Amino acid sequence: MDTWTDLRSRLADTGYIASDDLSMALHIAVSLGRPLLLEGAAGVGKTDIARSLAAVKGCELIRLQCYEGLDASQAIYEWNYQRQLLAIRAAAEDGETGRAVEARIFSEDYLLERPLLRAIRQPEPPVLLIDEIDRADEEFEAYLLEVLSDFQITVPELGTIAAASRPMVILTANGTRDLSDALRRRCIYAHVDYPDRRTELAILAARAPQTETKLAAQIVAFVQKLREEDLEKVPGIAETLDFAAALAGLGIKDLTDDPAALQAALATLLKTQSDRAAVPVEVAARIAGRAA
Amino acid sequence: MSRVTRFAAADPGPAARVAGFIGHLRDNGFRLGVGETGTALAALCRVDPTDPAEARLALKAVCTGCAEDAARFDTLFDAYWMADGRVRQKIVPRDRAAPPAHTRNSRADDGLQSAGRGRAHAPDDAGGDGQGDSGGPGRLVASRLHNLMRKDLRELVSPEDIRAAEQVARQLGRALRDRRSHRRKAARKGSAVDFRRTLRASLATGGEPLRLARRRRPDRPVKIVALCDVSGSMTLYARPFLAFLAGLMRADADSDAYLFHTRLVRIAEALRDPDPLRALNRITLLADGFGGGSRIGGNLAAFAQGHARRFVNGRSVVVILSDGYDSDPPMVLDAALARLRKRGCRIVWLNPLKGWSGYEPVARGMAAALPHLDHFAAAATLNDLAALEQALARL
Numbered sequence: 001m002d003t004w005t006d007l008r009s010r011l012a013d014t015g016y017i018a019s020d021d022l023s024m025a026l027h028i029a030v031s032l033g034r035p036l037l038l039e040g041a042a043g044v045g046k047t048d049i050a051r052s053l054a055a056v057k058g059c060e061l062i063r064l065q066c067y068e069g070l071d072a073s074q075a076i077y078e079w080n081y082q083r084q085l086l087a088i089r090a091a092a093e094d095g096e097t098g099r100a101v102e103a104r105i106f107s108e109d110y111l112l113e114r115p116l117l118r119a120i121r122q123p124e125p126p127v128l129l130i131d132e133i134d135r136a137d138e139e140f141e142a143y144l145l146e147v148l149s150d151f152q153i154t155v156p157e158l159g160t161i162a163a164a165s166r167p168m169v170i171l172t173a174n175g176t177r178d179l180s181d182a183l184r185r186r187c188i189y190a191h192v193d194y195p196d197r198r199t200e201l202a203i204l205a206a207r208a209p210q211t212e213t214k215l216a217a218q219i220v221a222f223v224q225k226l227r228e229e230d231l232e233k234v235p236g237i238a239e240t241l242d243f244a245a246a247l248a249g250l251g252i253k254d255l256t257d258d259p260a261a262l263q264a265a266l267a268t269l270l271k272t273q274s275d276r277a278a279v280p281v282e283v284a285a286r287i288a289g290r291a292a
Numbered sequence: 293m294s295r296v297t298r299f300a301a302a303d304p305g306p307a308a309r310v311a312g313f314i315g316h317l318r319d320n321g322f323r324l325g326v327g328e329t330g331t332a333l334a335a336l337c338r339v340d341p342t343d344p345a346e347a348r349l350a351l352k353a354v355c356t357g358c359a360e361d362a363a364r365f366d367t368l369f370d371a372y373w374m375a376d377g378r379v380r381q382k383i384v385p386r387d388r389a390a391p392p393a394h395t396r397n398s399r400a401d402d403g404l405q406s407a408g409r410g411r412a413h414a415p416d417d418a419g420g421d422g423q424g425d426s427g428g429p430g431r432l433v434a435s436r437l438h439n440l441m442r443k444d445l446r447e448l449v450s451p452e453d454i455r456a457a458e459q460v461a462r463q464l465g466r467a468l469r470d471r472r473s474h475r476r477k478a479a480r481k482g483s484a485v486d487f488r489r490t491l492r493a494s495l496a497t498g499g500e501p502l503r504l505a506r507r508r509r510p511d512r513p514v515k516i517v518a519l520c521d522v523s524g525s526m527t528l529y530a531r532p533f534l535a536f537l538a539g540l541m542r543a544d545a546d547s548d549a550y551l552f553h554t555r556l557v558r559i560a561e562a563l564r565d566p567d568p569l570r571a572l573n574r575i576t577l578l579a580d581g582f583g584g585g586s587r588i589g590g591n592l593a594a595f596a597q598g599h600a601r602r603f604v605n606g607r608s609v610v611v612i613l614s615d616g617y618d619s620d621p622p623m624v625l626d627a628a629l630a631r632l633r634k635r636g637c638r639i640v641w642l643n644p645l646k647g648w649s650g651y652e653p654v655a656r657g658m659a660a661a662l663p664h665l666d667h668f669a670a671a672a673t674l675n676d677l678a679a680l681e682q683a684l685a686r687l
Contacts, residue, residue, distance in 0.1 A: 004349075037357075081492050189361075
């Protein structure tokens with residue numbers, strides 16, 4: 001895989017249709033060994049790109065889901081205290097010396113690997129997905145910067161563990177809070193937007209191949225029109241695919257056929273009460289009519 | 293693609309051109325260091341750099357760092373690399389010894405703009421980046437035209453005001469911020485014993501828990517987002533309110549501030565300028581139309597749909613400083629506040645007119661807003677603001 005177009009076509013083979021911006025950013029990030037920071041609205045396929053990259057590279061995907069209060073023991077490593085305690089008790093009964101016990105209970109056997117440590121200890125470079133980094137606290141972000149620049153982790157009892165291979169790091173953010181400039185600067189950046197009509201058709205064809213061409217065109221046009229409406233939660237690609245699946249389940253061949261069934265299927269696209277209220281049967285039928 | 297810029301014969305080579313491009317981006321408010329130039333060159337080695345489309349995508353991935361940058365990048369790229377075959381004479385600036393940050397600030401300081409290279413191509417919709425907004429010829433032209441509409445904020449607010457306001461803002465911030473989390477975190481002192489860490493520590497003392505580790509509920513800071521109305525009807529009160537905003541920004545690094553009249557402007561970046569007077573100067577540049585009409589509903593709707601999505605969450609208190617005289621229909625304000633509320637924030641409206649005896653919130657906008665407010669109070673002077681501490685602490 002030498003050029004970014006190769007990467008894009010191989011991603012397409014795994015069912016991920018990437019935009020030019022995204023495939024170039026991914027190509028550069030992978031070839032320069034830099035982390036890739038992806039921003040964009042929910043449901044545009046930020047997390048999925050990591051899965052597809054892992055499939056393309058034929059390597060493992062290690063995922064670290066960030067949340068507020070995420071700390072080192074959940075992200076990096078933790079000692080298995082219960083096992084250590086048991087080992088100490090057992091050793092006391094056997095009359096083992098303190099030094100030997102200590103060496104044993106602070107060995108690899110008693111170390112619980114969490115995603116970051118696991119990622120840098122893989123013999124083959126894995127894809128490390130750090131999902132929704134903006135949900136983690138700023139302190140964790142600062143620590144992550146250190147790991148991402150040195151690719152080594154220090155466990156006081158064991159010493160410094162250097163990376164066996166450099167993982168391909170993908171960070172995603174939703175804009176919960178502003179990320180630090182330091183993190184942005186260290187990363188290759190791509191902003192993932194809602195796909196245009198052509199791309200979304202290609203995605204639908206790749207992910208839901210059973211959908212007929214005419215209906216697929218209608219679905220995409222309908223969703224694209226819906227995104228222009230003033231909604232609280234704009235439907236993403238995942239919602240489009242759900243919508244297609246729902247229509248298939250309801251046996252709908254044409255969006256304009258049955259307004260009631262269409263309204264029922266809208267449950268897959270509109271996820272808040274006020275959005276449902278904003279698109280009543282008539283509006284949905286009008287949009288469907290224009291999409292057809 | 294024959295529109296590619298031709299470079300002068302004396303030009304030192306591709307690396308220097310890329311360095312020149314990074315400098316061009318930097319002049320336009322991108323935050324790029326020397327490291328990025330290296331990364332950009334390395335990235336160009338991984339693609340076909342003679343294909344403008346590939347080079348554009350590659351440089352975009354390296355040089356942009358946020359959505360606003362990404363949106364502006366294409367224009368800036370065109371301005372530098374695709375200048376219709378024009379010859380670019382000097383690509384590496386030699387005459388600037390000062391570091392970029394200083395250069396930008398001093399420009400903002402005297403308000404004059406020595407037009408940098410390529411600046412004429414810069415779009416002037418620099419988003420929330422105050423530094424981008426304060427430069428650029430588009431703004432200056434506009435400022436000359438609207439001169440009568442503009443007031444220099446320095447005439448309104450003195451550094452002493454800001455210092456006093458900073459004190460008040462600190463107190464208010466503290467009153468609002470003192471919130472405890474429900475989860476417990478490890479801490480040296482705390483109300484509950486952390487069994488896990490205690491056991492872990494007891495290994496060092498032969499299984500005897502000599503030192504008790506503790507957990508406590510950490511403070512969860514509340515973020516203050518202030519929106520200040522600076523329309524004509526509010527001119528009288530602009531002085532304490534702006535001083536308050538300036539003080540708030542300086543006292544609390546997490547807070548956020550906006551001005552609105554006919555447009556909404558984010559001023560948090562500008563107000564954080566280390567020099568208080570220069571901060572006000574930068575806002576003056578940002579806020580043309582100051583003292584003009586008021587579109588409260590429209591601006592709050594824009595805020596609720598735009599910045600609020602990024603900066604307002606369940607831990608925010610939105611403080612609106614306005615008299616409620618709105619030229620938009622009241623429904624707009626009603627919908628905007630309802631939407632804002634859904635983000636889980638608390639909304640405080642401080643109205644200078646409420647202090648008047650016999651005041652009734654009859655302004656239609658104000659009446660529409662009332663049901664959505666957590667707290668509605670009078671505030672016309674700094675002392676009034678200081679007196680709010682008690683009420684805000686109860687929110």
